[in-house]
Amino acid sequence: MNHLPEEELTMIPGGSLITATPEEGRSLAMMIARHTIHNIQPDLDKLVAGRETYATDPDSLIAASQVVAIEFQTIAAANNYWK
Amino acid sequence: MNHLPEEELTMIPGGSLITATPEEGRSLAMMIARHTIHNIQPDLDKLVAGRETYATDPDSLIAASQVVAIEFQTIAAANNYWK
Amino acid sequence: MNHLPEEELTMIPGGSLITATPEEGRSLAMMIARHTIHNIQPDLDKLVAGRETYATDPDSLIAASQVVAIEFQTIAAANNYWK
Amino acid sequence: MNHLPEEELTMIPGGSLITATPEEGRSLAMMIARHTIHNIQPDLDKLVAGRETYATDPDSLIAASQVVAIEFQTIAAANNYWK
Amino acid sequence: MNHLPEEELTMIPGGSLITATPEEGRSLAMMIARHTIHNIQPDLDKLVAGRETYATDPDSLIAASQVVAIEFQTIAAANNYWK
Amino acid sequence: MNHLPEEELTMIPGGSLITATPEEGRSLAMMIARHTIHNIQPDLDKLVAGRETYATDPDSLIAASQVVAIEFQTIAAANNYWK
Numbered sequence: 001m002n003h004l005p006e007e008e009l010t011m012i013p014g015g016s017l018i019t020a021t022p023e024e025g026r027s028l029a030m031m032i033a034r035h036t037i038h039n040i041q042p043d044l045d046k047l048v049a050g051r052e053t054y055a056t057d058p059d060s061l062i063a064a065s066q067v068v069a070i071e072f073q074t075i076a077a078a079n080n081y082w083k
Numbered sequence: 084m085n086h087l088p089e090e091e092l093t094m095i096p097g098g099s100l101i102t103a104t105p106e107e108g109r110s111l112a113m114m115i116a117r118h119t120i121h122n123i124q125p126d127l128d129k130l131v132a133g134r135e136t137y138a139t140d141p142d143s144l145i146a147a148s149q150v151v152a153i154e155f156q157t158i159a160a161a162n163n164y165w166k
Numbered sequence: 167m168n169h170l171p172e173e174e175l176t177m178i179p180g181g182s183l184i185t186a187t188p189e190e191g192r193s194l195a196m197m198i199a200r201h202t203i204h205n206i207q208p209d210l211d212k213l214v215a216g217r218e219t220y221a222t223d224p225d226s227l228i229a230a231s232q233v234v235a236i237e238f239q240t241i242a243a244a245n246n247y248w249k
Numbered sequence: 250m251n252h253l254p255e256e257e258l259t260m261i262p263g264g265s266l267i268t269a270t271p272e273e274g275r276s277l278a279m280m281i282a283r284h285t286i287h288n289i290q291p292d293l294d295k296l297v298a299g300r301e302t303y304a305t306d307p308d309s310l311i312a313a314s315q316v317v318a319i320e321f322q323t324i325a326a327a328n329n330y331w332k
Numbered sequence: 333m334n335h336l337p338e339e340e341l342t343m344i345p346g347g348s349l350i351t352a353t354p355e356e357g358r359s360l361a362m363m364i365a366r367h368t369i370h371n372i373q374p375d376l377d378k379l380v381a382g383r384e385t386y387a388t389d390p391d392s393l394i395a396a397s398q399v400v401a402i403e404f405q406t407i408a409a410a411n412n413y414w415k
Numbered sequence: 416m417n418h419l420p421e422e423e424l425t426m427i428p429g430g431s432l433i434t435a436t437p438e439e440g441r442s443l444a445m446m447i448a449r450h451t452i453h454n455i456q457p458d459l460d461k462l463v464a465g466r467e468t469y470a471t472d473p474d475s476l477i478a479a480s481q482v483v484a485i486e487f488q489t490i491a492a493a494n495n496y497w498k
Contacts, residue, residue, distance in 0.1 A: 011441035017496050026094035026115075030122065032441075036480040039445065041470045054473035055124045058137035062146045063477045065119040069153040070484040078496035081100050081161035109177035109198075113205065138207045141220035145229045148202040152236040164183050164244035192260035192281075196288065221290045224303035228312045231285040235319040247266050247327035275343035275364075279371065304373045307386035311395045314368040318402040330349050330410035358426035358447075362454065387456045390469035394478045397451040401485040413432050413493035 002044040009038055017078035025079055029071035033064070085127040092121055100161035108162055112154035116147070168210040175204055183244035191245055195237035199230070251293040258287055266327035274328055278320035282313070334376040341370055349410035357411055361403035365396070417459040424453055432493035440494055444486035448479070 007013075012032060019025040041047055054060035076082075090096075095115060102108040124130055137143035159165075173179075178198060185191040207213055220226035242248075256262075261281060268274040290296055303309035325331075339345075344364060351357040373379055386392035408414075422428075427447060434440040456462055469475035491497075 010438070011445075012437040015436060015438055017437055017491065018498070021098060022095040022100055023093070023098055026119075030094075030119070033480055033484070036441075036445070036483050037476045040476055040479055046471050050471065050473035050476070054477070056129050056133065058133035059143055059146065060474055060477065061120045061123055061133070062137070062143065062150060063474065063481075064123055065116055066146075066150045066153060067477060067481045067484055068119050069116070069150055069157075070481060070488065073153070073157050074484075074488050074491045074496075076100065076157045076161065078491065078498065081157075083101070083161065104181060105178040105183055106176070106181055109202075113177075113202070139212050139216065141216035142226055142229060144203045144206055144216070145220070145226065145233060147206055148199055149229075149233045149236060151202050152199070152233055152240075156236065156240050159183065159240045159244065164240075166184070166244065187264060188261040188266055189259070189264055192285075196260075196285075222295050222299065224299035225309055225312065227286045227289055227299070228303070228309065228316060230289055231282055232312075232316045232319060234285050235282070235316055235323075239319065239323050242266065242323045242327065247323075249267070249327065270347060271344040271349055272342070272347055275368075279343075279368070305378050305382065307382035308392055308395060310369045310372055310382070311386070311392065311399060313372055314365055315395075315399045315402060317368050318365070318399055318406075322402065322406050325349065325406045325410065330406075332350065332410065353430060354427040354432055355425070355430055358451075362426075362451070388461050388465065390465035391475055391478060393452045393455055393465070394469070394475065394482060396455055397448055398478075398482045398485060400451050401448070401482055401489075405485065405489050408432065408489045408493065413489075415433070415493065 001042075004038050004042045004044050004047075009035065009042060011035055011039060017075050019075070019079060022076070022079075022082050025075045025082070026068075026072055029068050029075050032071050032075075033067045084125075087121050087125045087127050087130075092118065092125060094118055094122060100158050102158070102162060105159070105162075105165050108158045108165070109151075109155055112151050112158050115154050115158075116150045167208075170204050170208045170210050170213075175201065175208060177201055177205060183241050185241070185245060188242070188245075188248050191241045191248070192234075192238055195234050195241050198237050198241075199233045250291075253287050253291045253293050253296075258284065258291060260284055260288060266324050268324070268328060271325070271328075271331050274324045274331070275317075275321060278317050278324050281320050281324075282316045285316075333374075336370050336374045336376050336379075341367065341374060343367055343371060349407050351407070351411060354408070354411075354414050357407045357414070358400075358404060361400050361407050364403050364407075365399045368399075416457075419453050419457045419459050419462075424450065424457060426450055426454060432490050434490070434494060437491070437494075437497050440490045440497070441483075441487055444483050444490050447486050447490075448482045 019028055102111055185194055268277055
């Protein structure tokens, strides 16, 4: 098994939901979504094997973007929508 | 690889969730949803290849519209529902 | 291409999330959901072609009704639940 | 076409999200979910044709119950959770 | 038809969203999710027939757990997160 | 039947939604999601049988990560986003 390095398994990279800007908040949402998957499947070879499948399948891309949207709801609320 | 231009990869176009009107907020929701997909799959050729598939499949269209609905929840809350 | 008329592409018909009654709020949720799909696929012929498929498939109907439910959450909050 | 009667098409039966009890709120959530589907597909024969399919398919039942869960979130919030 | 007993059809068992502990709140979320399905399909034989299918299919289990997660959001909010 | 031990069936491990850090909150979200599945399917052999399927299927991984995202929304709100 080609185990992912430890930093790819941190569930909340940076340890906080607070970010300086919406753009950084969105990056965090994407990282949190990815790291969740890393924690369920920490074998890099299996992740890479699945990458081509989902990254060229519109339905998978839509599903992945929905997870990011949900994570972002939480982060945006945490930052009071950067108002 | 036919890489998307940088402006198609900005995750929060305009850098803010605040918009003047609900219509602009909805446009932003659609752009954010699209740009998330661009960040997962930045190869324009692969995106174009999938376009015909999902844009004529009712289930894919419903799924895509759900992502926009979720993004819009966040943006509407950020704008206090434009009240 | 049989392009939808402009009024079918307005993303927030009426330009506001505020409605007089829950019934009108629900109508707005349905319209917003439909117009999102119109913006992703503005070719009326392709929409009509998909209509028979999804409108007789229980899973598609359930998926479509979920999108309306999510849009309605936003509209109901905007109207303080018409209390 | 065997068109559903008008009362099956009211989107918010009773015209309000406010109910006396959580049980009534849940009933309303189920009715709203059903009536959304009625509005998308108002032909009773087509609804009945799909009924056997989805009501014996666990995945369809799970999907349908999720829509009710989302509608109930809105109704519960409208009623301040009947506290 | 092997009709479920009446108590399996109560939509909000106990008639309230308020519980003493998060654990009880979670139990309630699971019961509400199950009873929703009972109300859509009250024939015990058909439910039992589908049980083996979904309870050994990872995707069905994930989908079912998502419904519980959504019901729990409502219950947790109702209890002010048991703070 | 190879029944899971009791501690794998606790629905809210630790009995509280409050955690010291976002990282611990995320761990809790993952545990709650897993334990929900344990409660629906408490036979370890059946869970292990499904593990290989879903942990190498990108769509299943995305679906599982969505459930974690929803659980985390609740936990993050309970902790006032650890602000």
